[in-house]
Amino acid sequence: MVENQVALGLSVPPYTPHAISVSLPTWRDNVGYEEGEQRVVDKMVSGYPRFFIHLSIKKLAAFCEQKYTRGDDEKCMLFSTQTIADQCRTFIQRRSVTLGAPVTARLVHLKICPEDKQNDGGDSKSDQSLASSSSCADLHIVFFPADAFPIAKEFWQHTGLGISSRLAEKCLSLLPVDPPNVQRPISPTLGRTPGKEPNRHYSAVKSRPTSPPAAVQLPPTPPLTGSFAVEDSNPDSVYLEERYGRNLPIHAASLAKRALRSRVAGTLIKGNICDCVNDSGSEKNELVVGPSVRGVADVAAEDVYLYPTGMAAIWSAHNIALSVLPPAKSVCFGFTYTDTLKVLEKWGPGCHFLGFGVDSDIDELEKLLEDESKRDPTKPPVLALFTEFPSNPLLRSANLPRLRGLADKYDFLIVIDETIGNFVNVEVLPYADILVSSLTKVFSGASNVMGGSLILNPKGRHYSSLKKHMDDHFEDVYFNEDAIFMERNSRDFKRRVRIIDTNTETVCDFLRSRSLASGASSAVIKEVYYPKYITRSNYEICRNRDVDPEDGKTGGFGGLFSLTFTSDSASKAFFDALPCHKGPSLGTNFTLACPFTILAHFGELDWAAQYGVETGLVRISVGMEETASLLRSFETALKAAEAVRLDNV
Template identity: 30%
Template structure:
């Protein structure tokens, strides 16, 4: 039966609710207009990924804060639940990576305020609205902006808002923050930690002593990466090393590292990336330096490369650095990366949540790590503070009730579509490659970290796959003919397609397009997040789009 899509342009996938994080925006050209900030598309947006910018309830509370602070009409503000946002805003604004000059902020242009609303202390960064493009990155990259649910709760108490006696400009060192408060933890937080712990202990490759107290919750996946990044940089100075494709905001965070960011792009077997990493480590050691840590996605988004974690583990031991593995794409149920990783990061917003209506992230410390007792655990015990709103924690806990049963369907549907698309791949045809773990030359590495099957669940390869085409024209024909929801996000209950690389890495004014293309982030690629629809319905939808693509190529 054909997949029925009646969602209006700019709205979220159904069921449409106040806190949804998806947007349906069909048309490849509209994705590029969105990337370029075209008002003809932006003005139609009724839903959006909340970390892209203040949205809905969050925007309303920021307007109210601006009014309470009597900000000039040419100034705006962003609000956070942690005073650390002040330091990050100053660092971000001062970075040499902020360009062009018309959006780069001088430190004197930033001001900082503190307000109390409904028992919650907010830390407010004030900036000239004309420099919005230069400051919005602290919301996007840090991932610590107030959530829509928290904003909704705060709006109930907006009349009680009070300004805390505190004022400092961006030139003041240090910023003396009044009594710091953080969001309260609830039973939902405890239950979430226990659920993640249980998933880590379920059918392990190698038993570990990990406990619920080794699980740290964050408001988004990016805030989890930022929290870990700051902790690791404090533990061991040095450059940050990353292998293969990493999320673009993760890239933005890493390039700000004080001792530099070293990236190894090609990461498949034939690239010899492990040997290249070791050569770099040897050079660092000969210069009397260590790296701070090494970061890798397993598998990577959107290329689905599963780098050799066993070899990286050996390097981590030999050269004494923490190995951080982001297993969001593989996901808790399918892969067990604790045997290799010192720390595991996950965006809980994705398939763990599964319903595209709440955000969250987690950091798990591995008690078997040589850094655990000496540095990791003590650092987190003294520096970690809860910034995850109870309403979001409750929703995430509820959503994840059926995580395993949903994941079984996601695995099944994605593999069916990957097999179908792979059958269309030919050297001379428009479909040139199927990017999904079992179809890559790193398949053996992925399989070596798959959890053993149990009667209750058989691990698979996750919900994400990507398709390479011979040309942008072929990719566009396929994309526009594909009858699924169109927009960013992955791990949702319904299938989403997006020209991810063109959207994220295709603008030469903001990134080195040729560099990223060289290791596989081609703009002639479509990323698919497979959902829970009927398998045969999805197969038919993809067959129709593949047929349209092949027919267009034949005529051309």
């Protein structure tokens, strides 16, 4: 466990340039973050990428604003393709109308290439190769009025389709280290820098709603001098991030993506694929694959699609459903992670929210389906049902066989998010038409790269139409370098899950024995939310019971649990005293805790409480630490909470 707490606002893990979490070590720090308290905000140099825009992305955005804004009242957001930028522009314009303050947005296409090699009599073809498409970077920039930034941020957060911080760093590496008047932002506020003349190494394309116009070559400026690599003030961080010798070469990104798709499909047999690549990065062997362990024999890598984030996979699943089936409201079943509900509410006809996710909600759903079918028997009563297995943060598991029966009867899609369950522990694909997951979490574990996946069930009723849509419209926007890191991190996915499962069950058994739920007198813990105790019968239906031939184990209960307490003061004391990393995200190889409701629902605490998500809820993702050390740490935190209760007696 953590002996010395990471300072407020620094990355978690420490010295990780592309960390996906940030240290918020006390309850007060988390509240301060949500309230925008300057004490907290000014120290933030990292954060969860869909909520906190990485400093490299901010630096690049400031550069783009400096060059291409049409006045002092424009901001921008950066995307990797015109399709995504168009979707962002459409959202900004539509959403602003809904909010009663219509705005327009515009697009600029920027291609950034390395500086042209000076003509010294060398081969011109060789010179041209230096600016090949593989070494250049495409940016699609959405400009909008500054006061519409919160709306643009909604798109960034809900869709998870903003550019990767590694892509931003590639772009910056093609620019001078510190372009004149473009300084590295030191706070989360996206600032503006004074304008300067355009540089000859960028071509800008201003896009219109109809079709992209021809490129415009910007006027030249005197050559810029200096290194063309981003400075790194901490060489040790490079070693920690790259773990020299383990990554595939960047040229093997296509192989890394194929390996990831096979691994997610459950068909990859050979875990370490480095032997498939020679020193030049080209393939020398094929991946070794076999039958899928997904519970659906016919699933293959071709049914798996990679995305830059888990939310991008969820947003895309909804978008696919809207494109393939007749329009109708969707169903959000259970208290899912906040952005899933927001996606269903803000895109398409809306959604029905059944926030408890228990069998009584299925009764309500069945009545809703019957009523809608009577109203218009010519089309399905709902578009799709979205649920998590189990849910975040209450770890409830839906009755998937019963939901599947309703989907077959009324012809709607089921989309299941298996992020928390993961396919080592559960088999839920047989009940889904579309299966999504955040690979950012335990699949990666290292907390240094984002990613998501979407699987089409080849046995699903709508597989053919879904597959055709994906074949016609899928756009691979997963940045190659991110795929390289994700492939490396996920090679030992199963081994890590086994350790985390064992640790979590041991910790939860200890804490529940000291809870009111188990009958302990004078306890400060009310309930331990964990699939072993919560809606267990539904979880057991999908729990992987096959004995793994490699380790002789079956599926466990996962690495996430939540605690509720008898008082807010006990919650705060427990959280502050728990000696582990504190910050957003889950599924990390190290234990990570957060006051979930404060971070996810600060502006709607009473609403969340209606569904059992209490303000004082503490969510904990257990890591791979030594089990005895974990137990001592939780004993320490529990004693602190009990001391608060005694002080208040």
